Amino acid sequence: MSAHVAAREGAAPRAEWKPRVVAFFCNWCTYTAADLAGVSRLKHSPHFRIIRVMCSGRVDPQFVMDAFARGADAVLIGGCHPGDCHYMEGNYNCLRRFHLLQRMLGQMGIEKERFRLEWISASEGERVKTVVNSLVEDVVRLGPLALPGRLREWDREIDHLEAAVSERHEEATSHAR
Amino acid sequence: MFEPAQQNGSPRIGFYVCHCGHNIAGKVDVTAVAQAVARFPGVVLSRDYKYMCSDPGQQMIMDDIREQKLDRVVVASCSPLLHEHTFRTAVARGGLNAFHFQMVNIRENVSWVHDDPADATEKAVDLARAAVRRVRLHRALEQKKVPITPAVLIVGGGIAGIHAALTLASAGKKVYLVEKEPTIGGHMAKFDKTFPTLDCAACILTPKMSAVRSHPNITLWTYSEVTKVEGFVGRYRVTVKRKPRYVIEELCVGCLECIEACVFKEGKFYDEFNQGLGKRKPVYIPFPQATPQLVLIDPEQCIEFKSGKCKKTCAEKCDRDAIDFKQTERIEQIEVGAVIVATGFQTVPSEKVPFYGYGRMPNVFTALEVERLVNASGPTGGQVVTREGKAPKAVGIIHCVGSRDEKTNRWCSRVCCMYSLKLAHLIKEHTGAEVFNFYTDMRTAGKGYEEFFYKVMDDGVHFIRGRVAEVSDWAFTPDEEGKLVIRVEDTLIGRVRRVPVDMVVLATGLEPGPDSQQIRRLFNMSCSSEGFFLERHPKLAPVDTFTDGVYIAGACQSPKDIPDTVAQAGAAAAQVLALIDAGSKELEPNTAYIVEEECSGCKSCIALCPYTAISFDAARKKALLNEALCKGCGTCVASCPSGSIRQNLFQDDEIFSEIEGLLTPVT
Ligand SMILES: Cc1cc2nc3c(=O)[nH]c(=O)nc-3n(C[C@H](O)[C@H](O)[C@H](O)COP(=O)(O)OP(=O)(O)OC[C@H]3O[C@@H](n4cnc5c(N)ncnc54)[C@H](O)[C@@H]3O)c2cc1C
Ligand code: FES
Numbered sequence: 001m002s003a004h005v006a007a008r009e010g011a012a013p014r015a016e017w018k019p020r021v022v023a024f025f026c027n028w029c030t031y032t033a034a035d036l037a038g039v040s041r042l043k044h045s046p047h048f049r050i051i052r053v054m055c056s057g058r059v060d061p062q063f064v065m066d067a068f069a070r071g072a073d074a075v076l077i078g079g080c081h082p083g084d085c086h087y088m089e090g091n092y093n094c095l096r097r098f099h100l101l102q103r104m105l106g107q108m109g110i111e112k113e114r115f116r117l118e119w120i121s122a123s124e125g126e127r128v129k130t131v132v133n134s135l136v137e138d139v140v141r142l143g144p145l146a147l148p149g150r151l152r153e154w155d156r157e158i159d160h161l162e163a164a165v166s167e168r169h170e171e172a173t174s175h176a177r
Numbered sequence: 178m179f180e181p182a183q184q185n186g187s188p189r190i191g192f193y194v195c196h197c198g199h200n201i202a203g204k205v206d207v208t209a210v211a212q213a214v215a216r217f218p219g220v221v222l223s224r225d226y227k228y229m230c231s232d233p234g235q236q237m238i239m240d241d242i243r244e245q246k247l248d249r250v251v252v253a254s255c256s257p258l259l260h261e262h263t264f265r266t267a268v269a270r271g272g273l274n275a276f277h278f279q280m281v282n283i284r285e286n287v288s289w290v291h292d293d294p295a296d297a298t299e300k301a302v303d304l305a306r307a308a309v310r311r312v313r314l315h316r317a318l319e320q321k322k323v324p325i326t327p328a329v330l331i332v333g334g335g336i337a338g339i340h341a342a343l344t345l346a347s348a349g350k351k352v353y354l355v356e357k358e359p360t361i362g363g364h365m366a367k368f369d370k371t372f373p374t375l376d377c378a379a380c381i382l383t384p385k386m387s388a389v390r391s392h393p394n395i396t397l398w399t400y401s402e403v404t405k406v407e408g409f410v411g412r413y414r415v416t417v418k419r420k421p422r423y424v425i426e427e428l429c430v431g432c433l434e435c436i437e438a439c440v441f442k443e444g445k446f447y448d449e450f451n452q453g454l455g456k457r458k459p460v461y462i463p464f465p466q467a468t469p470q471l472v473l474i475d476p477e478q479c480i481e482f483k484s485g486k487c488k489k490t491c492a493e494k495c496d497r498d499a500i501d502f503k504q505t506e507r508i509e510q511i512e513v514g515a516v517i518v519a520t521g522f523q524t525v526p527s528e529k530v531p532f533y534g535y536g537r538m539p540n541v542f543t544a545l546e547v548e549r550l551v552n553a554s555g556p557t558g559g560q561v562v563t564r565e566g567k568a569p570k571a572v573g574i575i576h577c578v579g580s581r582d583e584k585t586n587r588w589c590s591r592v593c594c595m596y597s598l599k600l601a602h603l604i605k606e607h608t609g610a611e612v613f614n615f616y617t618d619m620r621t622a623g624k625g626y627e628e629f630f631y632k633v634m635d636d637g638v639h640f641i642r643g644r645v646a647e648v649s650d651w652a653f654t655p656d657e658e659g660k661l662v663i664r665v666e667d668t669l670i671g672r673v674r675r676v677p678v679d680m681v682v683l684a685t686g687l688e689p690g691p692d693s694q695q696i697r698r699l700f701n702m703s704c705s706s707e708g709f710f711l712e713r714h715p716k717l718a719p720v721d722t723f724t725d726g727v728y729i730a731g732a733c734q735s736p737k738d739i740p741d742t743v744a745q746a747g748a749a750a751a752q753v754l755a756l757i758d759a760g761s762k763e764l765e766p767n768t769a770y771i772v773e774e775e776c777s778g779c780k781s782c783i784a785l786c787p788y789t790a791i792s793f794d795a796a797r798k799k800a801l802l803n804e805a806l807c808k809g810c811g812t813c814v815a816s817c818p819s820g821s822i823r824q825n826l827f828q829d830d831e832i833f834s835e836i837e838g839l840l841t842p843v844t
Contacts, residue, residue: 057810058811060814090811
């Protein structure tokens with residue numbers, strides 16, 4: 001992930017803003033729960049997109065950063081309840097990373113509501129619905145994150161600073177000569 | 178392998194969107210999806226079709242692969258958990274590598290859960306874009322085959338475990354049957370008669386129990402528990418703890434003379450098998466037909482264990498020297514290819530329904546207690562009597578205790594109506610008492626069940642429709658004096674009634690067993706919301722679980738009667754046979770591997786792997802990954818600082834491209 005990639009793609013604001021949530025669900029619990037929500041016809045907000053991974057432990061912090069950089073308004077990770085991970089402890093590793101990452105995102109001005117980790121077991125179809133709905137509600141309240149635009153600004157700022165520094169550097173060297 | 182695009186660098190992707198009848202097309206504009214996807218880079222063909230999973234649907238994919246020279250396929254339909262395998266197989270039959278395929282879930286994740294067609298269609302297109310971007314990067318993968326050890330572990334020796342064990346053993350497979358109680362038989366062993374035929378439970382069960390005992394292919398470990406499970410389908414390494422009986426199994430012949438000789442002249446302790454209605458000694462056998470026919474000693478109660486000062490008349494009496502006070506628990510290690518979990522159920526504890534007065538009023542009984550009372554080999558020799566030993570003149574059976582109720586369990590326990598009818602019949606037959614059944618709805622679906630209901634009505638049993646509010650011993654009128662009064666709103670006549678009886682029977686429902694959560698974790702299964710073990714698919718894979726090689730049967734999956742339990746046990750045995758006889762099983766190739774040149778030797782992955790699949794090569798300062806041990810969670814991949822660990826099927830670039838696809842603005 002890097003800022004210029006997102007800047008190149010550009011996230012032109014759409015006519016009407018709709019929240020965009022990227023959800024990483026583990027195959028064994030939360031993805032199955034989402035299937036159950038489907039089979040039970042539990043209607044919920046359409047403003048989220050699931051990416052299936054085998055375990056919440058597979059979620060690389062870079063995936064989260066990349067999603068934000070490409071314009072996600074929020075990121076949700078869904079894994080098995082503590083003690084229930086299909087691979088024993090992947091969800092604990094996910095939890096550790098989650099806490100670190102959440103602090104880091106906070107430093108970048110990304111509200112903590114925008115990044116959530118939820119334990120949802122295979123039988124909790126209902127919980128998929130409530131979690132997604134409440135997350136989307138939070139996002140609607142917070143408004144667009146529009147990180148791609150901000151990243152572009154930050155890039156420009158850095159370009160300016162770099163230009164200024166190299167100018168001064170050139171001046172200094174020419175003086176010395 | 179036929180891979181033209183790999184050579185000239187431009188993928189040729191075929192995209193298919195399924196209508197699934199109205200299931201998808203009723204919400205998602207499938208034509209619009211197909212049109213939108215047709216414009217994505219790399220897509221050479223985009224179609225919509227009524228049922229992609231059908232034969233013509235699969236044929237279409239195969240033909241297109243050949244005729245249109247496709248090298249990648251994406252299908253947008255139902256959940257990959259349902260049909261990924263179907264489509265991978267079609268792709269492979271079309272001549273591609275099965276993994277040059279990606280599935281998009283637009284049914285469970287879209288059409289079934291969203292209301293607005295425009296939103297649903299937009300989401301479907303986003304998901305399809307992500308898949309199209311991802312599939313370009315898919316690598317050709319080989320599936321590893323693991324051999325299947327031709328041995329099976331069955332956990333739980335109720336009728337489910339017994340039936341599965343005999344089926345497998347008679348097919349020549351090695352079976353280990355592990356039962357936590359001192360005897361097999363489960364709940365069924367406690368019954369006198371079984372509905373609806375009223376055939377004698379012992380007559381149909383005990384021959385099967387002794388067949389288990391004597392079958393050369395079955396190793397039976399009772400009074401034992403599984404404590405650890407390692408490995409994977411085809412090769413599970415299982416640790417079983419065998420609790421000490423303080424009786425040497427190989428020597429005991431079940432003559433029971435030690436029980437006779439015990440210093441306790443009378444039984445004094447709670448008799449588990451008889452629900453506490455009888456008393457037993459510290460040295461005992463659960464019931465006369467217990468299998469195996471071995472006595473055991475309860476160290477909590479035995480004087481020798483408590484004080485060391487017992488005369489040990491039991492040991493003296495045993496001429497085979499089978500009693501061994503120093504026996505310790507034994508640990509067994511076995512290797513099996515598959516597992517059947519058949520741990521059954523428990524009845525709803527009566528504390529959950531305090532308003533029926535169980536424990537407070539002595540003549541409120543549970544159904545299981547009455548099963549023991551009506552049983553000829555039970556604590557009363559088959560006499561149905563109150564706790565004072567009197568024959569009841571009137572008996573009330575309360576249905577749905579702890580079932581179909583928000584406050585306890587919401588589900589219908591399926592067998593209580595029928596066993597209540599059975600008990601009504603038996604009580605009437607044994608005592609001639611007036612019997613009242615208080616029911617919510619009569620649920621008698623099953624072969625011969627409704628007919629049985631009519632027969633019991635003809636017997637003169639009374640039926641009152643209504644949920645009982647409470648049972649009390651508070652008499653309002655002289656004829657209620659000394660009786661238990663059942664207060665109920667009779668919903669057929671619309672009046673509250675008070676029915677005085679001498680004995681109340683609670684038809685307690687079925688719920689998951691006390692250690693079901695432990696068992697679930699041990700075998701890596703899931704539970705449905707009630708806590709029963711979750712099947713892989715409710716219709717198409719009812720005895721499979723989400724863990725390969727682990728199957729479920731009987732009442733641990735959901736409440737069910739003996740015929741259904743036996744059918745399911747047979748089904749589980751058949752699945753195991755299919756697995757074993759195939760000889761090997763293809764594994765999902767989602768394992769991790771290390772690109773050695775990029776490994777910096779930081780060792781951060783090593784501690785993260787729960788399967789100790791990663792080790793460190795100190796000489797070369799590189800991490801080494803043993804693919805045979807890797808189960809493919811990807812935790813190490815996510816944490817490798819140098820990005821040198823990769824995961825098949827879930828490569829970083831594949832996931833990044835998915836993210837990119839999802840978030841690319843619509844133009
Ligand atoms: C009062 C009553 C009357 C009934 N009457 C009838 C009837 O007349 N006809 C009919 O068709 N059905 C009847 N049923 C239903 C019947 O009991 C069940 O269908 C049947 O017992 C299910 O068999 P099972 O093997 O799945 O479970 P169970 O009978 O519960 O057997 C499970 C076995 O697994 C063992 N186990 C549990 N946990 C572990 C563990 N961790 N490790 C090792 N072993 C373990 C248990 O000790 C037990 O032996 C009745 C049920 C009740 C409650
Ligand atoms: S498999 Fe669900 S969190 Fe690990």
